Amino acid sequence: MDLIISNLRIPVEKDGMDEYLRATSQKLKISEDDIQFNKMLGKSLDAGNKEQFYYKISIVVTLPEDFDNTEDLPVYIKKTEAARKSAGISERPVIIGFGPAGMFAALELIDHGLKPLIFERGKKIEERTVDVRKFIKERTLDTGSNIQFGEGGAGSYSDGKL
Structure with a gap:
C-alpha cells in the first residue's frame, strides 16, 4: 500500500x-x-x-499490505489517464490567463492527465516590462499589455491586488 x-x-x-x-x-x-x-x-x-x-x-x-495503518495516514492514489477518462472529459479544458492561478490550474490539469489550452491576453514578460515602464514614465496605456494584463499576471509588478 x-x-x-x-x-x-x-x-x-x-x-x-x-x-x-x-x-x-x-x-x-x-x-x-x-x-x-x-x-x-x-x-x-x-x-x-x-x-x-x-x-x-x-x-x-x-509498505507491506499487512501494515496496520492505525494513524490513518493518507493513502496515495496515482493520477492516471484512467482518471481523465472517468471524469468524462473528452475536450481540452481552457485556461484564460497565465498568472499564478492560471499556471497552477494548468499544472493541476496536466498532473491529472489533461492537456489544457492556455490563452493569455497580454504580451510576454520581456515585452510587457517595456510597456509597463512606458506607462509609469509617460502615462501611455497599452490596454492589452500593462501592469494587470500579460504573462505572469498582475502579481508580476505588484502583490496582485490592483
Whole structure:
C-alpha cells in the first residue's frame, strides 16, 4: 500500500534517502527493510532553530499490505489517464490567463492527465516590462499589455491586488 508520510524532520546535513527511510521507520515503528521510497511530495527548509536547520519533507512510501495503518495516514492514489477518462472529459479544458492561478490550474490539469489550452491576453514578460515602464514614465496605456494584463499576471509588478 502506498501511503503519504508528512512532516518528517531531517537535519540538513543528513539529507538523503537513508535518512528518509530511517525517519519513516522510526515514525511508523517498522523495519527500514519494509519501506520502499516512491516519491518526494514536498520539501521545505525549517530555519527556526539557529543551531540546527531541518528539512520538513512529505514523501510517498510503499509498505507491506499487512501494515496496520492505525494513524490513518493518507493513502496515495496515482493520477492516471484512467482518471481523465472517468471524469468524462473528452475536450481540452481552457485556461484564460497565465498568472499564478492560471499556471497552477494548468499544472493541476496536466498532473491529472489533461492537456489544457492556455490563452493569455497580454504580451510576454520581456515585452510587457517595456510597456509597463512606458506607462509609469509617460502615462501611455497599452490596454492589452500593462501592469494587470500579460504573462505572469498582475502579481508580476505588484502583490496582485490592483
